[in-house]
Amino acid sequence: MSAITASDVKALRDRTGAGMMACKNALAESDGDIEQAVELLRARGEAQAAKRAGNEASEGTIQSYIHNGQLGVLVEVDCETDFVSRNDAFVAFAKDLALHIAGSPLTLAVSDDDVPADDVEREKRIYVEQAADRPENVREKVVDGKLNAWLDDVVLLRQKHIREDKYEGKTIEELRAKLASETGENVVIRRFARFAVGN
Numbered sequence: 001m002s003a004i005t006a007s008d009v010k011a012l013r014d015r016t017g018a019g020m021m022a023c024k025n026a027l028a029e030s031d032g033d034i035e036q037a038v039e040l041l042r043a044r045g046e047a048q049a050a051k052r053a054g055n056e057a058s059e060g061t062i063q064s065y066i067h068n069g070q071l072g073v074l075v076e077v078d079c080e081t082d083f084v085s086r087n088d089a090f091v092a093f094a095k096d097l098a099l100h101i102a103g104s105p106l107t108l109a110v111s112d113d114d115v116p117a118d119d120v121e122r123e124k125r126i127y128v129e130q131a132a133d134r135p136e137n138v139r140e141k142v143v144d145g146k147l148n149a150w151l152d153d154v155v156l157l158r159q160k161h162i163r164e165d166k167y168e169g170k171t172i173e174e175l176r177a178k179l180a181s182e183t184g185e186n187v188v189i190r191r192f193a194r195f196a197v198g199n
Contacts, residue, residue: 019173065098076190
């Protein structure tokens, strides 16, 4: 299997507009073949959903999850129309998202772009230090791999939903793209807040 590079993922994103994780997964499934990855994304409706990504999402819902009065989450998920914002599948997605965030205490940000640059630089410095004893020709790959693994833990869209049985190990981005495809609207996870007693 050929290695999937960040530039391959970016090229596929630029071409289809699909989410980063969807592009990465499509490239992995197609063994790095860009044309086949485009077909996979189109077949799944993720490339179509991406066409709507520029549409303004000014309607939506705020859902919550409270666990034993000790932990609470608020999440805002937006769409294009009031009609979709009241759709059962849309509301259920937002509720399950609040549950997921409650069970994912490491989550810092919705997307890679939302992760504070200082946090990324701090983690990178740590991984560079940890890779110092590795051969020079593999250090950068080691650092990139560890940084990507850390982002998988802290970025909401990269995470697999905690209800893996229900969602078959799909990431939040894959579930968001599927909902966008089903509703025919741009679906945006706008923001979230997680509260825990004593924190």
